[in-house]
Amino acid sequence: MAGVITASEPSWIAPFTGLSPRAFGKLMTVLRREGADAVRKGRPWGLPLEDRALLVAAYWRTNLTMRQLAPRFGVSKSLADRIIDHLGPMLALQPRKRFAKATVLIVDGTLVPTRDHTIAAQSKNYRYSTNHQIVIDADTRLVVVVGRPLPGNRNDCKAWDESGAKAAVGRTLTIADGGYLEEKEAEEKKPYDLEGDPLFRVRAYEAAKDLADRNPLTFTPSGPEQFPEFIQAIIGTFQHAIEESDLWMHLWRDDRFVSERAVQSLFRHTVWHYCRAVGVDMTAEANAGRGPVDFKFVQNWESRALLEIKLASNPYFWHGLTKQTVQYLKSEGIKRMSHVVILASLL
Template sequence: MAGVITASEPSWMSPFTGLSPRQFSKLVAVLRRKEADTVRRGRPWGLPLEDRLLLVVAYWRTNLTLRQLAPLFGVSKSAADRIINHLGPRLALQPRQRFRKDTVLIVDGTLVPTRDHTIAEQSKNYRYSTNHQVVIDADSRLVVVIGRPLPGNRNDCKAWAESGAKAAVGLTTTIAAGGYPGTGLVMPHRRRKGEALLDWKEAHNTSHKQVRARVEHTFARMKTWKILRDCRLKGDGVHHAMLGIARLHNLVLAG
């Protein structure tokens, strides 16, 4: 069965990946170096690596069911499932290991509605969700760390440590919203009851809010990937999707 969508037609790349054909080819080359295209035991892949990559990214972008997506690539539903499970983890963003001394990071948590109730809990959006701690570089706006998903009812100050994001960042200066008390992060000044903030504190809060908005803009871009609005993947699937989408987001920003 012939597929409708194929990476051999460059016009399909940008709508699903946001990447240019040149960037897409570079990503394929990286995956090949990581042995994502090695011959495996059992049934061989029905699609070349380029088409398998496009299938995974199209699934994240559109959140179509596998029954809807598979015919578009000319494969069976089970084959599409195997492709996503095999290639999705290999697209994961690798956390940055070192930071310059003058680096400033921004962290915030975002909720991803997730149907796997073994890892999700009802959260403030009244849906079963997972909490993801996302850390970006304040200067470049690139995503540098994403913590492991936690139940959506976990508050951010606990999720910061429990997700592994705190350990990954180390002592690097990190800006956060007011929901991270006791974490040592740089937060806005709070007004005590019956007192007004000093002018310099008001000015600092204004600057803090403007810089912190960059992580909100990152969330807005990442949430254009529809799988992050209603994730049907089980187990580590939502984590792999977040990491893969963050990597593609970085590639687009880096040009």
Template sequence: MITASEPSWIAPFSGLSPRQFGKLVTVLRRAGADAVRRGRPWSLPLEERTLLVAAYWRTNLTMRQLAPLFGVSKSAADRIIDHLGPMLALQPRKRLAKDTVLIVDGTLVPTRDHGVAEQSKNYRYSTNHQVVIDADTRLVVVVGRPLLGNRNDCKAWEESGAKAAVGTTMTIADGGYPGTGLVMPHRRRKGEELPGWKQAHNKSHKQIRARVEHVFARMKTWKILRDCRLKGDGVHYAMLGIARLHNLALTG
């Protein structure tokens, strides 16, 4: 069975070192994740429950497949994910330094709950997630509320709450955010060539903006973001939880 008491299981599923994982569990315990509750007590200690949620996000196994690996029933595994998933969610940064530069981009997460998803350019029912990172540290700062996958990024930027969360902080984006006031690459008009300084600016802009693509590449190693079976807010909490684990892995 998989257990958090064996350090070799922690990194493959959570992406954290045993020390980082221990700090996360301590923070969760202080936040009340292990508080005594009415009804049936948890069948696993908090460390095991945290690893179970991380393993589910990492592997996207069904409850029938996941539960025996931790020695619990399918219903118990489901309850653990529903309870602890929201508590692992990344909290948006409340204050940003004046010289902070952010990068925003949207990513599509294939989502089976058609009540929160819509067919998008990847031809699958998906949700659109606006992710904002710090250009310097590559830490995720904000993850907007998921929108229907056919919503374009310039509208999703505002409707997801990402715009309100970052305020007036300088934010870099690709060419899909016209009219938003974000820093975008210069566009070439038909029949014209961009002057050298604009070409140099676009090259620098592209190199910096690529950092958010690198973050997406790391986050998409979590298989739940390739085919999410969770319903309702489940996909949102999974995205926020993975963003938090990503940040913890970077900061040490």
């Protein structure tokens, strides 16, 4: 039909979907894989899948009514409504449930004009709107979480919690504007338990110094060919102290193993004494632009090495071993990297 919006004309795709024709084609492949175009009983759809997806995108993006939208695609109001009800849930964002360790998110609220006054409320733009909390990945700029719609007169700090967006991101580092500070200021502040020291911040240095004093390392690398031996020597000393000495006691709290960060802290304080003695520079959380590596050791340009400490229970263990390791080596221009894997269990 002439004069209607259709995906067969590529110029209509970007304005209503924000996607290139190629990306739109990939989206159609995913929808077909999920059964969006499966043969079903009853009358067939009056539009191909591509046009149906474009109709849903146009409905969401323009906020047009069915009376306004349907003629532009050459269909009836009832068919446009059925298309949105059927295809809308398949196009809806699936919230992320897990985030990588170094992920940084950005959250902000936006007001969406809404005709349903049972949900909407008059907001600062004097229109009936709903408050939507949108969370994106700071690196990819892709939306990862959208909170439940709330009345538009809710401020962002309350909507952040009540919409479920805060629970969805968990403890992942999230950046927000000043409108979210009210929530942080209202939170009850609990002092750190210095006696229990759950994060091993108080006793780490003393335990590490005691280990270094009882297990002195006399090996000093004299050149690049001996530098790997030095790295293996400090790893071996740390391993011996845990498996054959009493250092393991510092890694358990109430029958639970401490966090990976606590193990890294103990290792850092221990190795610092050895590195200082032989003139090796150690940097924790060194970042060459593609994420921080746990430890970087440097004696000179030819004598450099990276080291990662991971708990075997870490859900991202294999990703770190097969993906992050390769990227760290490329970013730093280093050919050698060691991994220390901690496997803890109660006998």
